Amino acid sequence: MIGRSMPRLAHQTRRHVLLLLERCGDLLGGERFALVVIGAGVGVVSGLAAVALVLLVRAVNSLTWTATLSVDDVVPTDALGSHAVSSLPAWWPLLVVPAGMLGVVALTRWFAPEASGHGVPEVMASIAQKNGLMRGRVGVIKLLASALNIGTGGAVGKEGPIVQVGAAFGSVCSRWLGLRGRHMRTLVGCGTAAGIAAVFNAPIGGVLFALEIVLGAYNVSAFAPVLIASVAGAVTARRLLGTESAFAIPEAxxxxxxxxxxxxxxxxxxxxxxxxxxxxxxxxxxxxxxxxxxxxxxxxxxxxxxxxxxxxxxxxxxxxxxxxxxxxxxxxxxxxxxxxxxxxxxxxxxxxxxxxxxxxxxxxxxxxxxxxxxxxxxxxxxxxxxxxxxxxxxxxxxxxxxxxxxxxxxxxxxxxxxxxxxxxxxxxxxxxxxxxxxxxxxxxxxxxxxxxxxxxxxxxxxxxxxxxxDREDTALLKHLRVADAMGPKPETIPEATTFDRIVRRLMLSEQHDLPVVDAHGRVTGAVSFSDVREFLRDEGLDQLLLARDCAREVTTLAPNDTLLEALHTFDQHPLHEIPVLAEGRPVGSLRRDDVLSTYRRALMAAARQG
Missing domain, CATH: 1.10.3080.10 (Clc chloride channel)
Known part of the structure; x- marks a missing residue:
């Protein structure tokens, strides 16, 4: 009976939370305010998780190096060699460190393989591949495995684990509330920032770590929730662990x-x-x-x-x-x-x-x-x-x-x-x-x-x-092809076109450059007013000078080239328009505005999909 009532209670709780957030959002600024509130909650929980990690590390450290259970900050060794705990035999690390490593392998292999390794790359991969979707179990196993590894002498740090723990909670919270896409990514960033802020007592550093490293972009819509989450995480940790800086440097x-x-x-x-x-x-x-x-x-x-x-x-x-x-x-x-x-x-x-x-x-x-x-x-x-x-x-x-x-x-x-x-x-x-x-x-x-x-x-x-x-824009430009953005086939002129007809065509054409084609329709160059200007005052050239004589080398693109390559080409060459060739023949033309408008449409489509 109790088992069957739990899902119903969770569903009702979620419905009430969403309704409350929706009403608050209507009063105070829409979904952005709701996301800030949720981010603050993620920050508090991530801060508590950071405190739990710190205390677990201390407890494991104390138990394995002093044979007593304590959450005080135990230092098992001094700086250069002699053990601070003199009662331990010199070979004690040969027992404790491998035992900790084996315990970590057991936890990760049996319960959550994603919990092994650094922690931060796994979060970045989930954002890149799954919009931040992570299993809640990963956070719990990561917390336990890392506390065991660090506490028994493994030469690793707490920031990777707490990033993964906070990010996992942000993902679970997002999924529970029915949020997807960029909202889920933002809450993953909230958990990341709060964890770093709590562990290192550095709220500004937590925000920058989340935006610069994990999310990979200074997104305006994500900034406020991530900032509030970082503050919440730091305040939570300070309340439970104290307000001292991570490194106490004397004033002198x-x-x-x-x-x-x-x-x-x-x-x-x-x-x-x-x-x-x-x-x-x-x-x-x-x-x-x-x-x-x-x-x-x-x-x-x-x-x-x-x-x-x-x-x-x-x-x-x-x-x-x-x-x-x-x-x-x-x-x-x-x-x-x-x-x-x-x-x-x-x-x-x-x-x-x-x-x-x-x-x-x-x-x-x-x-x-x-x-x-x-x-x-x-x-x-x-x-x-x-x-x-x-x-x-x-x-x-x-x-x-x-x-x-x-x-x-x-x-x-x-x-x-x-x-x-x-x-x-x-x-x-x-x-x-x-x-x-x-x-x-x-x-x-x-x-x-x-x-x-x-x-x-x-x-x-x-x-x-x-x-x-952090390369989302570049990735989108790499995905889009010139064929997706190019305009209609450009006007061309044959190589044998005389000078007077070249000038007339340039005056009537909307194109800045006219591609010059041979008898087989393949582009051999291009002409513009700047190419023919020096000949305009010379009389007698109307029938003598041909298009092949005044054509210059032309920059071209292929339909399968990426829009990123096209942008690089525009940056390297001050051109208004670039002909697109297939097997040497023109099939379209591309302007910089075409690239930007196609990219904008693709970005909006991606945003609508979450």
Missing amino acids: LKQGLTITSLWELVSYALMGLIFGLVSVAFVRLLYAVEDRSHRWSVSPWLKALLAGLIVAAIGMGLPAVLGEGHHMMTEVLVDNGARFGLGALLLLGLAKTAATVLTLAGGGSGGVFAPSLYVGAMLGGAYGLAMHSVFPDAIGPSGAYALAGMAALLAGTAHAPMTAILLMFEMSDNYLIILPLMTVSVLATVVAQKLMPDSIYSLGLSRRGIVLR
Whole structure:
């Protein structure tokens, strides 16, 4: 009886919610207001999910490294090697880390295969292929698997999991309310923004992460719901976890975290260029090892076990690379080289890279966002120490370079400079660092995009042939063909047309250019008034000069060319109209206005379909 009444109760609840939203929308601004209200609700729930993830990670961390159950922020290891928990044997990571990896494989294989991996690419794929449609189960399994993986020492982060958890709830909420298409995509973005805002206490960064990386566009209609959701998620997390910034930097140190001289500007610019290269190397290594793992035809259980053992072995020598490494990043930011030398920082950065790559290749569940921040902090700090040793009077503290390194590697790997700049600004609560962040983030992104068009999140999807929403306009132009937009067959003139008839035809024609055709009807060139103007004052040319003599080389298109190729052609050649040829013969003509009107019609049709 109770089982049969539950669907009826859910249906009635949904009907009442929709009715309430419709009435509120009529009073306060239509469907946009309703979407803002729903987005706020998604933000609150995603914020609660982020809090749950943080507490679960702490609980698993405490249980496995201290043998006590606690949700306090436990740090199982110190920075350079000796275990903070002295009662544990040195081989303890060899038991805990592989056990966590095997647990993750069990959860993902048995309940939700989509919950393995980074998290963010899976959300982007769902938006590109299914308009954001995701299974609700994915969010729950992702939450549990990632908490287990991170808490037991897997070298991954919380941002990927919470993005997938928040996005899954946004998708489920949208489906429950009967929303589809762009509305569902917007609510997926709301869950994403709220999750990032809650985990990192960075509401502005959450909005930019959702728009710049996940949704891939600064959509005006999506901005308000995503913004409100991000605020709701951050407020929820602050209420339950506190209001402290992600990285607590002493006030005395903040004064040194800015550009103080021209030499330091050059230093940061050079750093941005170098970190662009490092970003490309990081992404390519990650996918190269994952590819090798996928091609290795052994049991996933064995892969997880071996990867866990190697990560644990790395952690036995350098425990600071296990887990997220948040405390280690904070120490490097405030240390300024007093404790960590250049060699130690480089070693930690390389070791963290190896541990992260192996964790994900072995089937782990977690994000690459936090590891990129960690590696950026270590290598940035090392760069700062190196520059300070060469120019001691012109270079600021290494902590500033560690923070800039975090932004540079995030921007270079994610191809998202605005997200990197504002997220690091919010996480450090320091406006003075904004100039170095802008310098390194933009230059790292420029270098990385030049060498690698895809980001760390989109590369795997692009190789699977998935067209992302951040290229929606381009994808539509690639889908449309010149044949869809071209006008009627253009007027032509034969090669043997005399000069006087050329001038007369040009004066009577509405076309700017007249294609010149041979005896078989194939285009050999084109003439316009600019081509014949120099001959107008010369008498006696009326019957002597022929069309073939004054024709110039003509730019053409084919019916099967894409409208994107056509636009590139118009950009390269200042033409009013381009003839469209099939087997050399004109079958139509294309104007720039034809391209834009066809694109506009296709865009409206896509919007009507959701």
